[in-house]
Amino acid sequence: MVTVIQKLYEASSSAVRVNGDTSSRFQVETSVCQGCILSPVLFAIAIDWMLRRTTDNSTGGIKWSEDESLCDLDFADDDL
Numbered sequence: 001m002v003t004v005i006q007k008l009y010e011a012s013s014s015a016v017r018v019n020g021d022t023s024s025r026f027q028v029e030t031s032v033c034q035g036c037i038l039s040p041v042l043f044a045i046a047i048d049w050m051l052r053r054t055t056d057n058s059t060g061g062i063k064w065s066e067d068e069s070l071c072d073l074d075f076a077d078d079d080l
Contacts, residue, residue, distance in 0.1 A: 005042070009033065047074045 012028040033039055051072050061071030 005038070008036075008038065044074070 012033055013025045014028050014034070015025045016023040051074060055071050061069035063069045
């Protein structure tokens with residue numbers, strides 16, 4: 001599965017369109033593909049891994065039930 005995802009993102013390129021004019025294509029070497037349906041899933045997996053490592057054994061948060069609590073809210077916003 002990892003190889004399939006890597007191949008999907010391999011040799012990714014983009015262009016920028018401003019006022020109807022489109023730039024030359026350029027290589028995208030970091031990040032996830034904008035508009036790709038897989039991108040939010042990959043982001044969620046990565047941010048979940050990161051937050052689990054940084055909030056491990058956390059006792060804070062909003063208590064949902066006797067043994068469950070909400071200790072973080074994860075989101076991304078790329079609107080400028």
